[in-house]
Amino acid sequence: MTVRCFEHAFGQSWLARRPLYANDPLQAWDAADELLLQTLQQTSPQPPARVLVINDAFGALAVAVPAGQRFSWSDSITAQLALRDNLARNDQAAAVTWIPATEAPTVPPAAVLWRIPKSIALLQQQLARLSPLLTPGTIVLAGGMDKHLPARLHELLAPLGSLERLPGRKKAHVYRVQVDPARAHPAEPVTAPLRVPEYDLALQGDANIFSRGQLDIGARFFLGQFPGLPPASRIADLGCGNGVLGIVAQRQQPAAAVAFFDDSFQAVACAEQNYDSNIGPRSGPAPAFVVDDGLSHYEGAPFDLVLCNPPFHQGHQVGDQIARQLFRQARATLAIGGELWVVGNRHLGYHIALRRLFGNCRTVAGNPKFVVLAARREARVRRG
Ligand SMILES: C[S@@+](CC[C@H](N)C(=O)[O-])C[C@H]1O[C@@H](n2cnc3c(N)ncnc32)[C@H](O)[C@@H]1O
Structure with a gap:
């Protein structure tokens, strides 16, 4: 330390x-x-x-x-x-x-x-x-x-x-x-609406939401791979932002319990609002919305699937330190056989960190800019 x-x-x-x-x-x-x-x-x-x-x-x-x-x-x-x-x-x-x-x-x-x-x-x-x-x-x-x-x-x-x-x-x-004592108080910026017709989504983004008002291109590429997601009872959207990944996963797997995590108070509030307006009441397990530094305080049942479009900076500091922390926490909270699915810029080389941590990592899909990677939690981890 x-x-x-x-x-x-x-x-x-x-x-x-x-x-x-x-x-x-x-x-x-x-x-x-x-x-x-x-x-x-x-x-x-x-x-x-x-x-x-x-x-x-x-x-x-x-x-x-x-x-x-x-x-x-x-x-x-x-x-x-x-x-x-x-x-x-x-x-x-x-x-x-x-x-x-x-x-x-x-x-x-x-x-x-x-x-x-x-x-x-x-x-x-x-x-x-x-x-x-x-x-x-x-x-x-x-x-x-x-x-x-x-x-x-x-x-x-x-x-x-x-x-x-x-x-x-x-x-x-x-x-x-x-x-200035005579100033007129400025108005707050309006929340940015985001429509994603391909997925029938109408999302809102408060002031500090990542990719506010537009779908992140990495997230869009990730969503394109969702038909290949493994079936899961418990899913985490780690670094959920406006909640887009978890909401689409919930639509695809209606019986799953989806939990949304983010460092940003505004993100988690938006994810909850967006979940309610795009999914609505349902009979399955209730979703969870948690503001946390990753999964630092998570003590619930293990996840079968963790979805993550990790941040590549902390404030103004560019780096993969938060992504690597999220990968470690995902591994610790996955059930044996559960998978972490990650989207990232190809040049970030997340496959190296995932292979070191999980002992395995496969490329689900790639294009010139992004890759979607999946790492599986096995009973024993091979390091190297
Ligand atoms: C690249 S954005 C992805 C947002 C959304 N999942 C998407 O795909 O559009 C990364 C998100 O991670 C969040 N984040 C940053 N540091 C975090 C941390 N320590 N724990 C949890 N979330 C974090 C950011 O607030 C941001 O919402």
Whole structure:
């Protein structure tokens, strides 16, 4: 496990990322976190009464910031679990109020530390939900690494007031928003409808949903292979997003119990809404909708089939660390003889990780861009 010391404007914190790896080369904070904390300290020498932290990946901001009350608002349960663990590492158990992205903060903050999210729709939704809580006296600091900040950030944040770009440091920038008392509160972005006539699906996507408003091309290729799925009593849609894979699997296997898992609170809420509107009431076993870091807390009966279109990044960090975690968890929760079916970009080489983990992996289908792979849990795993 890699716990590192984060030196910041308010002192130091001991932090680890999630998932935990021995010798993890990545740290749980970046220069934008350092700069946000430094700017807050310079702006408000006294600790603010209430600080709202938004999109804090592993708790670096919430753990560091001194405040009467701290709130953390994000769409990732992995972030929530990392925050919990990092608070405990710093002897601060249970001192931050968590707000999932399916909800809005209700208490006006004295200061806001806002990591600009990857999704512009999520940024606009947060802006709309935040605006009614802000006054001209609220300290609003928004920032990120230069390479991740949207080119039209000025335009996006303008509905709140005027924007000052503060001097950058280590390829990060922070913007200070002077809240305009006469502003009109911006409206939330509308949820994006997605029709997939080939599968007779009408789906909705909240602000932070993967491939919102369009069917992912990898998912489309995966769905094309579903007629070959093995029959199953218990199916998991792992990293379910809007729920498209699990919903089609449920249609195909009406007697199966399908469970939907995702890191995103909004994804799981959408999957449930989409399931209800596309499948409706049925006599079979009830579906389950679970927000979790993969299957970290799963204690139910083993699955016969796990379907996964894995993420190939964590926040802005591209890599297969989450995919490999999901594969390990899938193997641990499959029944003997059960199968994990995965779609991925051909170049990602998931077959190597699957073969190492399961001792087998077959290619179900492929095209120049994607492959669908199936790995079977056998009683004994051959490693190598
Ligand atoms: C490539 S998208 C696939 C979404 C959907 N299944 C589809 O095929 O369109 C990957 C999904 O994995 C989710 N995800 C990312 N990290 C995760 C984690 N640690 N545990 C569970 N889900 C995760 C993302 O929120 C996203 O919805």
